[in-house]
Amino acid sequence: MSKKNFxxxxxxxxxxxxxxxxxxxxxxxxxxxxxLSWHTMLEFEPPLVGCVISDSNYSFELLKATRECVLNxxxxxxxxxxxxxGNISGRTVDxxxxxxxxxxxxSCVVAPLIDECYANLECRVVDETLxxxxxxxxxxxxxxxxxxxxxxxxxxxxxxEGAFMLAGETIHLPSKMK
Amino acid sequence: MSKKNFxxxxxxxxxxxxxxxxxxxxxxxxxxxxxLSWHTMLEFEPPLVGCVISDSNYSFELLKATRECVLNxxxxxxxxxxxxxGNISGRTVDxxxxxxxxxxxxSCVVAPLIDECYANLECRVVDETLxxxxxxxxxxxxxxxxxxxxxxxxxxxxxxEGAFMLAGETIHLPSKMK
Numbered sequence: 001m002s003k004k005n006f007x008x009x010x011x012x013x014x015x016x017x018x019x020x021x022x023x024x025x026x027x028x029x030x031x032x033x034x035x036l037s038w039h040t041m042l043e044f045e046p047p048l049v050g051c052v053i054s055d056s057n058y059s060f061e062l063l064k065a066t067r068e069c070v071l072n073x074x075x076x077x078x079x080x081x082x083x084x085x086g087n088i089s090g091r092t093v094d095x096x097x098x099x100x101x102x103x104x105x106x107s108c109v110v111a112p113l114i115d116e117c118y119a120n121l122e123c124r125v126v127d128e129t130l131x132x133x134x135x136x137x138x139x140x141x142x143x144x145x146x147x148x149x150x151x152x153x154x155x156x157x158x159x160x161e162g163a164f165m166l167a168g169e170t171i172h173l174p175s176k177m178k
Numbered sequence: 179m180s181k182k183n184f185x186x187x188x189x190x191x192x193x194x195x196x197x198x199x200x201x202x203x204x205x206x207x208x209x210x211x212x213x214l215s216w217h218t219m220l221e222f223e224p225p226l227v228g229c230v231i232s233d234s235n236y237s238f239e240l241l242k243a244t245r246e247c248v249l250n251x252x253x254x255x256x257x258x259x260x261x262x263x264g265n266i267s268g269r270t271v272d273x274x275x276x277x278x279x280x281x282x283x284x285s286c287v288v289a290p291l292i293d294e295c296y297a298n299l300e301c302r303v304v305d306e307t308l309x310x311x312x313x314x315x316x317x318x319x320x321x322x323x324x325x326x327x328x329x330x331x332x333x334x335x336x337x338x339e340g341a342f343m344l345a346g347e348t349i350h351l352p353s354k355m356k
Contacts (some may be wrong), residue, residue, distance in 0.1 A: 174340060
């Protein structure tokens with residue numbers, strides 16, 4: 001893997017724009033991949049992320065059991081894999097094999113990184129207070145990786161029912177916001 | 179206001195791609211506007227949204243007191259207003275006046291709509307379980323409005339430190355995901 005360590009203090013800038021992420025789980029049984037867009041930053045550092053995983057998904061069981069996952073951020077080149085992983089259940093299919101994705105070893109968690117994604121965030125579940133009511137897991141990012149060659153990653157943003165917005169131009173404004 | 183009623187069942191498609199939103203509060207004292215990007219959908223219908231509002235913000239006090247707000251979604255034409263509202267506090271400035279934004283009456287809440295935004299979601303606070311720990315408010319969207327003329331709204335997506343990604347091209351894929 002040619003990825004570099006990415007500072008935890010900058011992780012918010014990867015998730016705040018709202019990209020589709022591919023959540024990987026592992027450990028109890030085979031590794032799985034789930035596509036999702038319902039996530040938000042909750043704290044800058046250590047980075048905390050709120051993430052909704054429906055209890056009808058196989059990944060829900062795996063995350064409950066292992067309390068670890070990786071948030072992998074894909075770019076437009078992976079749009080078929082993003083949709084493919086969202087269309088079928090890991091209960092019946094090995095998605096890494098089915099979509100020819102490469103499982104790379106993480107450093108802090110058992111769940112694998114998707115090597116083809118430009119960024120990978122190794123996470124552990126730190127709060128399950130709202131899991132029962134809203135399927136909302138609170139994750140702490142333990143370690144982050146980035147592909148240093150992807151300067152302008154064209155992330156995917158889900159509009160619903162098969163429509164995705166691709167990240168466009170970046171502008172710079174005199175903002176005091178972090 | 180030339181906006182139309184927007185079905186609550188489709189609200190997720192407005193927030194899921196991760197746009198910057200301008201949260202308006204009102205009622206107790208003058209109306210205020212806050213720029214934020216830390217939000218996620220939690221349920222399709224009725225639409226529930228998790229929204230982080232730092233307790234150092236004036237809007238935090240107003241939202242705690244009134245338990246109502248509007249999530250207004252701006253497009254690139256409003257980028258100066260988005261940054262301007264994020265750079266100063268409503269404690270000292272009337273932001274509607276300072277940025278020449280139009281406060282329109284909402285139908286279910288006291289907080290005003292920002293007329294210049296292409297979509298407006300009238301919300302009430304339904305759960306404060308995680309406010310103390312994470313500043314996370316759970317909002318239910320009661321009523322949604324959209325500008326029917328904005329077919330391809332160029333939303334803003336915050337990358338941090340003054341950088342914003344502008345919504346690019348939309349693609350359609352054979353997804354079974356809602």
